[in-house]
Amino acid sequence: KAGVTQTPRYLIKTRGQQVTLSCSPISGHRSVSWYQQTPGQGLQFLFEYFSETQRNKGNFPGRFSGRQFSNSRSEMNVSTLELGDSALYLCASAHGPQGPGNTIYFGEGSWLTVV
Amino acid sequence: DQQVKQNSPSLSVQEGRISILNCDYTNSMFDYFLWYKKYPAEGPTFLISISSIKDKNEDGRFTVFLNKSAKHLSLHIVPSQPGDSAVYFCAASASGSARQLTFGSGTQLTVLP
Numbered sequence: 001k002a003g004v005t006q007t008p009r010y011l012i013k014t015r016g017q018q019v020t021l022s023c024s025p026i027s028g029h030r031s032v033s034w035y036q037q038t039p040g041q042g043l044q045f046l047f048e049y050f051s052e053t054q055r056n057k058g059n060f061p062g063r064f065s066g067r068q069f070s071n072s073r074s075e076m077n078v079s080t081l082e083l084g085d086s087a088l089y090l091c092a093s094a095h096g097p098q099g100p101g102n103t104i105y106f107g108e109g110s111w112l113t114v115v
Numbered sequence: 116d117q118q119v120k121q122n123s124p125s126l127s128v129q130e131g132r133i134s135i136l137n138c139d140y141t142n143s144m145f146d147y148f149l150w151y152k153k154y155p156a157e158g159p160t161f162l163i164s165i166s167s168i169k170d171k172n173e174d175g176r177f178t179v180f181l182n183k184s185a186k187h188l189s190l191h192i193v194p195s196q197p198g199d200s201a202v203y204f205c206a207a208s209a210s211g212s213a214r215q216l217t218f219g220s221g222t223q224l225t226v227l228p
Contacts, residue, residue, distance in 0.1 A: 004158070033214050043159075043204065043218040056215045090158050094214050104149070104214055106158035 002027065004093050004107035012113045018079040021110045025072050025093030031055075032074040033104070034066060037088040046089075049074055081114045088112075118142045119207050121219035129227050134192040136222050138205030141186065145207040149216070150179060150190045152201045159204060163190070195226045 005024040013019050025032050033048035033056075045058040049068035066076040072093075078085055088109045120139045128134045138148075146167040151159035165172040165179045165188065172179050178191045192199055202223050206216040 006158075031214050033216075035216075035218075042220050043206075043216075045215050045217070048214050050214075058215070088156075092158075092214070092216075103161055103164060104216060105161060106151070108158045109156075111156070 004091055004105055006089075006091050006107040006110050008110060009108065010111045010113075012115060013081050015081055015083060015114055017081050018077060019081060019112060020075055020077045021089055021091075021112075023074045023076075023091030023093075023107060025074070025091075026095070026105055029093035029095045029105075030072050031094040032068055032072060033092045033094075034074070034076050035090040035092065035106075036060075037090060037109070038084075038086075043090070046076065078112075083114050086112060086114045116141075117220075118145075119205055119217050119219040121203075121205055121222050123222050124220070125223040125225070127225045127227060128195050130197055131194045134190075134195045134199065134224055134226065136190040136192075136203050136205075136224065138188050138190075138219050139186060140188075140207050142207070142209070142217070143186070144209040145217070146210055147208045148179070148181060148188050149206045149208075150177075151204045151206060152199075153204060153221070154201050162203075192224075195224075197226045197228050200224055200226050 031050045034046040048056045052068045068074045090109045091107045092104045094104045149164040150162040153159045163177045181188045202221045205219040
């Protein structure tokens with residue numbers, strides 16, 4: 001079955017602009033979470049959505065936001081881009097309610113470069 | 116405050132030998148641990164996981180050991196193959212926020228032919 005799909009794979013934006021990234025989870029998965037990977041900070045949790053509701057949020061400014069649709073697809077948005085937002089943004093999906101034992105699968109990521 | 120630590124940034128082993136990757140954690144609320152393998156410009160690929168109610172989990176060439184009292188886990192790869200060369204991340208989560216993974220900084224494994 002298809003894995004986690006992220007679009008676009010690569011994009012370049014200018015400082016001050018905004019960007020929207022899209023994620024389609026594995027079929028049947030209702031949880032979508034987002035992570036940021038940078039060389040300096042490693043892989044950091046942004047937020048998680050389950051059944052269209054944000055369940056958890058990491059320590060990121062309000063410029064980072066997301067949403068989930070009724071078909072479980074998710075988008076994340078970064079407004080007023082800064083150079084430090086250049087990163088690989090990873091989407092992950094999982095099946096089922098909260099609790100251990102739910103393996104989390106990652107997409108290939110969206111590479112964002114802010115110039 | 117690094118709650119999940121991988122203290123070895125890199126590890127080199129000979130093909131056919133055992134690779135042992137280590138991970139330490141500080142948050143006693145963590146009760147589920149996962150290992151991911153990552154190639155550059157790709158997303159992490161799930162390898163193996165372990166719940167805190169177990170101390171060992173095996174899947175083919177991969178075995179994860181958990182020592183709760185020491186807050187330490189390790190991933191054993193036997194035998195190591197050149198295709199195993201990648202960055203390995205340890206991740207942890209706590210019940211109640213099971214899909215909020217806290218990652219270590221990764222260990223670059225190089226398997227030499």
